[in-house]
Amino acid sequence: MITLALSKGRIFDETLPLLQAAGIEVTEDPETSRKLILPTNRPEVRVVLVRATDVPTYVQYGGADLGVAGKDVLLEHGGQGLYQPLDLRIAKCRMSVAVRADFDYAAAVKQGSRLRVATKYTTVARQHFADKGVHVDLIKLYGSMELAPLTGLADAIVDLVSTGGTLRANNLVEVEKIMDISSRLVVNQAALKVKREPIRRLIEIFSTVTQKR
Ligand SMILES: Nc1ncnc2c1ncn2[C@@H]1O[C@H](COP(=O)(O)OP(=O)(O)OP(=O)(O)O)[C@@H](O)[C@H]1O
Ligand SMILES: O=P(O)(O)OC[C@H]1O[C@H](OP(=O)(O)OP(=O)(O)O)[C@H](O)[C@@H]1O
Structure with a gap:
């Protein structure tokens, strides 16, 4: 299972096209659903909804394998325990x-x-x-x-x-x-080792889409 932490609003909305490029569709709308764990069309991928400022904390402690967080939020958090492979150039x-x-x-x-x-x-x-x-x-x-x-x-x-x-x-x-300021992909360092292949694939697809912009 891969768990992605996102915050509702602009980060969720602007991450959707990146997920789509990776063949991942979130099957419930966070604006109408009260659920905090959203399923996707891929049984092995789920999205958890957290406050924007909590994304780094969830990923740091392994509550999520990866997440999307603004540079503002990451600088305040400090970035401990996080691998930051990619500037997604969203939420600018x-x-x-x-x-x-x-x-x-x-x-x-x-x-x-x-x-x-x-x-x-x-x-x-x-x-x-x-x-x-x-x-x-x-x-x-x-x-x-x-x-x-x-x-x-x-x-x-x-x-x-x-x-x-x-x-x-x-x-x-x-x-x-x-x-x-823009938002970055952040990855839990342990998850990167244990779930290397699926996470690497996601980083690659996100990177390709991001560079085309
Ligand atoms: N007006 C804006 N235009 C573009 N990007 C923005 C804007 N305001 C904030 N952002 C970026 O989007 C991220 C998420 O912002 P959002 O407003 O969804 O959460 P927040 O209300 O700041 O966080 P929290 O709910 O944790 O207090 C911010 O961390 C920042 O990087
Ligand atoms: O220059 P502008 O285009 O007006 O954008 C700036 C505003 O955007 C953000 O707030 P946001 O809209 O996210 O509100 P919130 O943080 O209270 O959710 C930020 O905290 C500013 O107040």
Whole structure:
């Protein structure tokens, strides 16, 4: 049995065509089913649905043999026990610093004032500001980061940006791109040894499809 961990939403949706290329069809729709283990047309392959941030943990501890996780999530997790053979180039966005439109970020950084930064991505944010030599107080949040500068909780946020629509809707502006983000295939290192052939085949097919894009 091969168990693949996916999160509902964009990762599931964007992984489906890759699975299809490998002849794997998920036979239940996660948006309508309450099941957390989804069968496929292949009796030896199943999909488990977990939170995006839990994908690396499931794969690390062997709750799933492989999974798909964003680079953002992998950097926060640390990647221990994971083999990361392939950038799938799906769920593309960027991680950026954003502030209120009326906040002078350049001046704040130049003056060396201590910035209050709210984010779900504390590891990446800490490293980013340390590299710039900017002193920050990090405030860990789990969602709705955009609200933090609007309510005075923070001066800046570090969040994911794609179209920029969410920032615009909340009167925030992107002032610095930290890195590009896409999702990777992650594999449990023990599973790679024990289930080498089927996993290798999947990696090869995913790789071919990904490179054609
Ligand atoms: N607007 C976006 N456009 C493209 N990719 C995105 C966007 N937002 C997030 N992603 C990528 O997709 C991944 C999954 O995002 P998703 O919104 O499904 O989960 P989440 O709500 O961030 O996670 P959790 O439910 O664990 O809090 C993220 O880890 C990121 O790599
Ligand atoms: O630049 P944009 O195209 O507006 O995308 C950016 C938004 O996308 C993500 O949220 P998502 O839509 O996944 O909502 P969620 O994390 O709350 O599920 C991210 O956390 C931003 O809020």
